[in-house]
Amino acid sequence: MKIVVCIKQVPDTAGEVKFKPDGSLDRAAMLTIMNHDDKAGLEAALRLKDQYGAEVTVLTMGLPKAEDVLREALAMGADNAILVTDRVLGGADTWATSSTIAAALRNLDYDLIITGRQAIDGDTAQVGPQISEHLGIPVISYAQNLKVEGDSVIVERQFEDRYHVLKAKMPCLVTALSELNEARYMTPGGIFDAFKKEITVWGRADLKDLDDANIGLAGSPTKIAKASDKVRKGAGTKVSDLGAAEAADYIVNTLAEKFVI
Amino acid sequence: MNLEEYKGVYIFAQQVDNQISSISFELLGKAKDLAKDLNTEVTAMLLGSGVKALADELAAYGADKVIVVDDPALKDYMTEPYAHAICSIINEYKPEIVLFGATAIGRDLAPRCSARVQTGLTADCTVLEIGDFPLNPIPGKEQKHNQLLMTRPAFGGNTIATIACPDNRPQMATVRPGVMQKIDKIAGAKADVIEFNPGFEKNNCYVEIQDVVKIVNDTVDISQAKILVAGGRGVGSKENFAMLEELAKVLGGEVASSRAAVDSGWTNKEQQVGQTGKTVRPHVYFAIGISGAIQHVSGMEESDIIIAINKDETAPIFDVADYGIVGDLTKIVPLLTEKIKKQKEAK
Numbered sequence A: 001m002k003i004v005v006c007i008k009q010v011p012d013t014a015g016e017v018k019f020k021p022d023g024s025l026d027r028a029a030m031l032t033i034m035n036h037d038d039k040a041g042l043e044a045a046l047r048l049k050d051q052y053g054a055e056v057t058v059l060t061m062g063l064p065k066a067e068d069v070l071r072e073a074l075a076m077g078a079d080n081a082i083l084v085t086d087r088v089l090g091g092a093d094t095w096a097t098s099s100t101i102a103a104a105l106r107n108l109d110y111d112l113i114i115t116g117r118q119a120i121d122g123d124t125a126q127v128g129p130q131i132s133e134h135l136g137i138p139v140i141s142y143a144q145n146l147k148v149e150g151d152s153v154i155v156e157r158q159f160e161d162r163y164h165v166l167k168a169k170m171p172c173l174v175t176a177l178s179e180l181n182e183a184r185y186m187t188p189g190g191i192f193d194a195f196k197k198e199i200t201v202w203g204r205a206d207l208k209d210l211d212d213a214n215i216g217l218a219g220s221p222t223k224i225a226k227a228s229d230k231v232r233k234g235a236g237t238k239v240s241d242l243g244a245a246e247a248a249d250y251i252v253n254t255l256a257e258k259f260v261i
Numbered sequence B: 001m002n003l004e005e006y007k008g009v010y011i012f013a014q015q016v017d018n019q020i021s022s023i024s025f026e027l028l029g030k031a032k033d034l035a036k037d038l039n040t041e042v043t044a045m046l047l048g049s050g051v052k053a054l055a056d057e058l059a060a061y062g063a064d065k066v067i068v069v070d071d072p073a074l075k076d077y078m079t080e081p082y083a084h085a086i087c088s089i090i091n092e093y094k095p096e097i098v099l100f101g102a103t104a105i106g107r108d109l110a111p112r113c114s115a116r117v118q119t120g121l122t123a124d125c126t127v128l129e130i131g132d133f134p135l136n137p138i139p140g141k142e143q144k145h146n147q148l149l150m151t152r153p154a155f156g157g158n159t160i161a162t163i164a165c166p167d168n169r170p171q172m173a174t175v176r177p178g179v180m181q182k183i184d185k186i187a188g189a190k191a192d193v194i195e196f197n198p199g200f201e202k203n204n205c206y207v208e209i210q211d212v213v214k215i216v217n218d219t220v221d222i223s224q225a226k227i228l229v230a231g232g233r234g235v236g237s238k239e240n241f242a243m244l245e246e247l248a249k250v251l252g253g254e255v256a257s258s259r260a261a262v263d264s265g266w267t268n269k270e271q272q273v274g275q276t277g278k279t280v281r282p283h284v285y286f287a288i289g290i291s292g293a294i295q296h297v298s299g300m301e302e303s304d305i306i307i308a309i310n311k312d313e314t315a316p317i318f319d320v321a322d323y324g325i326v327g328d329l330t331k332i333v334p335l336l337t338e339k340i341k342k343q344k345e346a347k
Helices: A036-052 A064-076 A094-106 A127-135 A188-196 A244-257 B022-038 B052-060 B079-093 B104-116 B238-251 B259-263 B329-346
Strands: A002-006 A009-011 A032-034 A055-061 A080-084 A112-116 A139-149 A152-158 A162-169 A172-176 A200-202 A223-229 A237-239 B009-013 B042-048 B065-070 B097-101 B121-125 B127-133 B144-154 B159-164 B171-175 B192-195 B208-214 B227-231 B254-257 B284-288 B305-310 B323-326
Touching (some): A002 A036, A002 A127, A009 A064, A032 A036, A032 A064, A036 A055, A036 A064, A036 A139, A055 A064, A064 A080, A064 A188, A080 A094, A094 B121, A112 A127, A127 A139, A127 A172, A127 B104, A139 A162, A152 A172, A244 B329, B009 B079, B009 B104, B022 B042, B022 B097, B022 B127, B022 B144, B022 B171, B042 B079, B079 B104, B097 B104, B104 B121, B104 B171, B121 B144, B238 B254, B238 B284, B238 B329, B254 B259, B305 B329
Parallel strands (some): A002 A055, A002 A112, A055 A080, A080 A200, A112 A172, A139 A172, A237 B323, B009 B097, B042 B065, B065 B192, B097 B171, B121 B171, B227 B254, B227 B284, B284 B305, B305 B323
Antiparallel strands (some): A009 A032, A139 A152, A152 A162, A162 B208, A223 B159, B127 B144
16 A cells, blocks of 8 residues: 655744744744644554555655655654655645645555645645545545555544544545544654655656646735734733732623623 | 626535534625625525525525525535535536635535635635735736635734635635624525536545444533633633633633643533634633633634633733733632622622
């Protein structure tokens, strides 16, 4: 079985968020990590490899420094790594990103493609389902459990108040929730090997069946009209010298003034 | 693509077990605003099996037209038949705007549809309006009017971007539940109902549904509550959450929580507010023992009145609270409940 896991290098928004003196985000000063949902997807692939034997390839699109997350994936146990990087691919929205990654996947043999549900920087959850549409294969999103049975996958797809147990014939694409599993650590031997392994680098010229009209900033149907760091409404009144009873009275009076009670 | 051919504001009317989801009404409320600005109509796309009777309910919340696709293949939500139905409607009727809820269903369906009809999609919008793109005229560049401007938070709620889709149609967005306002129900409203069936033929993209497992819980939908009493790590224990329950009870509200409280096992995931939980905008939001991490704040900062109680006066929650009280929640909350009870009895 051949599994391709799509991963993304993202700024660690859950870690320390750093701001420049002018209040805007200091992205360069923030740590980058492998996106959580993607890591769960990689772990799921590695477990299938442990269980049934599989060749696991990780693929990412990004800046040259995205090589770091590929090395991490190799150290966890992935067999091959591919970096899709090219200046002309930059600034892509989800349509252009999914078109590009789908073209890269067409260069590969796969039975199963796993992506994370969503990346913590964009939170769109769009790229996985869009890749599957470009490739004409089924998608099962929000996987909280994943098994292989013959030529099919059995997936529990999470919804708000329920889950569906779905069976899809491979090839297919599954998007993973970080709840899917607890990712393994890199092993010292794995880390050592990971730095000896070769990473395949593909540029624009290596991607076939891909129209220039569908890549990069220019090929993105959605355009940013404006972007700004969020302006919050700011603090109201804060009282810090009241006893418990006075504090309670203060809240009661406030609620009464606002006609809540 | 002749953009002028595309007319009308369409929404995906999500239903589960033949009950229309609240997000569908919220989408109709916003669609009505947009349609007014564009001088056009609101159409709801209602998909399912045995759902035709639900059309009146959509009319009551603002749908001028309802396109019904009623087929056994649509009984439970499945990506492929739903995407096929929506894309067939888009190809047939050519709407200029299509809105989905940013629910588990909408966030699975919308990207598949946008890729199929080859247009852009903006996720998780919190503001939608009609305007110009670019926002301000740029010499030598055409400024397009009557564009859908879609605003969404990104980067864990730290940034906010306004996005347009000027050269493709339809303009598609998923909309965060609990943000748009539904209109007051119009009793007896009737929509123009169109039955449409694109035909369903199984292909390799169909998946087999083996089981539907409902997770039984008796919690209510916190995104619908007018008053929320939310607790975080500072509440300290599951037992202490009982104090919050009491307060919520006298106020006629519900109990919500931060992720920390869910992770500690004091509350369940359905009650979680924030980036990985729900977005809420109640009339009153009590943040009790919640430090106010950005991931939490992004899910509740649109609340009308925010009251924070925290013993740490440097907690970031005080930066967004309208009324901040520095103090011991275990002392203040029971007294507060008592006093409100008395006040209510006095009336």
